Amino acid sequence: MLCVNVGGLAVTHVTLAPVYLTIGFPVVALVLCIMRIVWWWRLRPETLTEEEADDLLMRTTIVAGSFSIVVMAWAMTLHQYGGFYEQGHVAIFVAVTMTACIFCLTHLPVAAFLIAGIVLSVFLAVFMASGNRVFLAITVNTAFVTAMMVRNLVNNYRSFAELVASKAEASRLSDENARLAQTDSLTGLPSRRYFLSCLEETARICEAEQKRFALAVFDLDQFKPINDTYGHTVGDRVLAETGRRLAAFAGPDVTVARLGGDEFGVILHEPGAAHEAIAFCDRICTALQEPIRLNDIRVVTGCSCGLAKFPRAGHEAAALFDRADYALYHSKLHRRGATTLFSREHEDAIRAERAVETALRTADLSAEMELHYQPILDTATGAITFVEALARWTSPILGRVGPDRFVAAAERCGLVHGLTLLLLSKALADFRQFPAWVGLSFNLSAHDLVSPEAVQEIIATVRESGIDPRRLTLELTETALMRDFDQAKAGITSLRALGIKIALDDFGTGYSSLGYVHRLPLDKIKIDRSFMAGIDTEIGGSLISTIVSLCRNLGLDGIVEGVETAAQREAAQRQGCRYIQGYLIGRPMPLRDLLARLAQEPPPMRAADLEPLRLTA
Structure with a gap:
């Protein structure tokens, strides 16, 4: 201008x-x-x-x-x-x-x-x-x-x-809202949203620049019993202290975040060699396992870690996170309190699980699934008074698949409810051929008990079978209770209202079994087979005796599992165990073999000790 x-x-x-x-x-x-x-x-x-x-x-x-x-x-x-x-x-x-x-x-x-x-x-x-x-x-x-x-x-x-x-x-x-959206309000650490965004960005940069990094996922091992025992206020303070300790490890090369609940994530931008990354994660586990003192309360949380390295464990953020989570699951299952690095063996296991899932989705389960039955002996009468139904699957593609594998796969695929009803119907149909003094024990999945719809379908199946519900025992594990205790308790109440007995399986392996025994309407406790290994020792015998006394005082039937030798049977009887189960009594067997054995077994010697049972129309 x-x-x-x-x-x-x-x-x-x-x-x-x-x-x-x-x-x-x-x-x-x-x-x-x-x-x-x-x-x-x-x-x-x-x-x-x-x-x-x-x-x-x-x-x-x-x-x-x-x-x-x-x-x-x-x-x-x-x-x-x-x-x-x-x-x-x-x-x-x-x-x-x-x-x-x-x-x-x-x-x-x-x-x-x-x-x-x-x-x-x-x-x-x-x-x-x-x-x-x-x-x-x-x-x-x-x-x-x-x-x-x-x-x-x-x-x-x-x-x-x-x-x-x-x-x-x-x-x-806007920046403040973005910061709040990307910050966990309880611990002050970055949130899951920020962490996953950072993980994707890190994976993209490292893929382009041919660099390496590692992803670690940490989970507190003993957090739920702290919440159950002391309440959520103390639980929140424990999480806040855990976040403070974890934040001490953050730096230019380390990104930390709370992923939700008691799970935390760490990105190691310069992880070094595998043993160096594992050692760093182990130090975090050690720091998080230190006792936490809250006024007069002293709590101790365990901590396990799953570690996955880029690009060996995956090139994409989602795949890397899944593999770190799988390594964490392996840690909690086999190496609680330590760090597990995702390896080739884990990759093979994932592929095997996917193969089971694929075969399960396309299987003719009605034709391929069958039930074997393992007897439970009443030492007071010398008769088999219960049998436990155990599922067996022979896939035309994979061959024989273990129950631990196909049940877990069915839970992941969302097929477990249908599988439970199918197997229960088969078991109840077989049950019609049992002698009147023999009861049936059947395992429920953790997903079944916390689903009101599944519980009602189970009740309908039992009613339609015409079997006296009092002859049926449904076994459940602590896992089912941990998913949603209130819903699980409601499901148990509905089942017992029909007359069905409830047994807590694998007692003694979890951290809160006593709490469940106290708070739930149970009928039986199955003592885990791990106790039988030391029953002939003073400490092992005392443990069995204490659990049996607990059952007696609470009016519950105690069933000890894993009896494999005559010496173990004698030791169990000396400790007051009435009901025993294991290979010594009988291995899981097809229906025809079970019926042949029951035909040779005499009826209970003391019928007065048994509750009168009858078939309903």
Whole structure:
């Protein structure tokens, strides 16, 4: 704008004023303005710091003032040449140029005020001194317009400043909301959302740059009993202290976060060798296993870790997380309190599990599934009074698949409810052929007990079978109770209301069995087979005797599993065990073999000891 106006004024005086004024000055002004334009064009404001931006704005104000002085001096010099029209053009040039400069510098009012002050003071002094009424009127009009421009400039700048402030506040609130969304409020650690985003970004960068990193997932081993025993307030304080300890390991090369519940994640951006990464994770486990003192309460949480290294365990964030989680599961199952590195063996196990899942989805379960039965002996009568139904699957693709594998696969696939009903129907159909004094024991999945719909379907299946529910015992493990204790208790209550007996399986292997025995309406306790290994020792015998006494005092039937030798049977009887189960009594067998054996077994010698049982229509 300045170049155009200077050029226009110079043209009207080119034949009246000296060449240095009409050509020389405009050329110099043009060159300087072009240099200024190029400099601004190449500037990248988004790269500047606040101090650099402030310095540049100050320099702009100085340049604007300098230009206004020089251009005003040039215009006033040209005013001496020419007649009335040329002098009028000078007045118009000054007025228009000053107004345009003020408008263009709305967001830099210091420079605009400086230009207005310089130009208007010179303009008023020169044209009012001329005594010409036309020039005097132009001067007054220009001063009035300038005053209005300045007033509008102040208002516009105030609005502009408020807009900038509101955007800054909105940006601050947005950043704060983003920070809160990416921060766990309880522990102060980054949240799961932030962690997964960081994991994906790290995987992308390391894939492009051929770098390595590691993902570790930590889980507290003893957190649920703390919640159950002391309440959620203490549990929250334990998590907060765990987060504080974990935060001490964070740094430029280590990202930590809470993934949810009592699970935490760590990204090792520079993991080093495998043994170094494992040692680092073991140090975290050790730190998290240290006792926590909360006023008068002293709690101890275990901690296990699953570790997966990029790219060996996977190239994508989701795959890497799944493998770290699998390694964590392996740690909690086999190496509780330590770190497990995902390995080739784990990859093979995952593929095998997927093969089982695939075969299970396409299987004709009704034809491929069968039941074997293992007898339970009543030592007081010498008769088999119960049998436990155990599922067996022979796949035409995979061959014989163990129950631990296909039940877990059915739970992952969402097929377990259908599988439970199918096997229960088969077991109840076989049960019709049992002698009247023999009861049936059947295992429930953890997913069945916490599903109200599944519980109702089980009740309907039992009713439709026509079997007396009092002859049926449903076994459940602590896993079922840990998933949702309140729902599990409601399911047990519904089943017992029908007359079905409830047994707690694998008693003694979990951390809270006593709590469940106290809080649940149970009928039987099955003592885990691991106790039989040391039953002939003083401590082992005392443990069995204590559990049997507990059952007797609570009015529960105690069944000891894993009896494999005559010596173990004698030791169990000495400790007061009435019901025993194991290979010594009988291995799991097909229905025909069981019926053949039961046909050879005498009925109970003391029928009065047994509850009268009958078939219902």
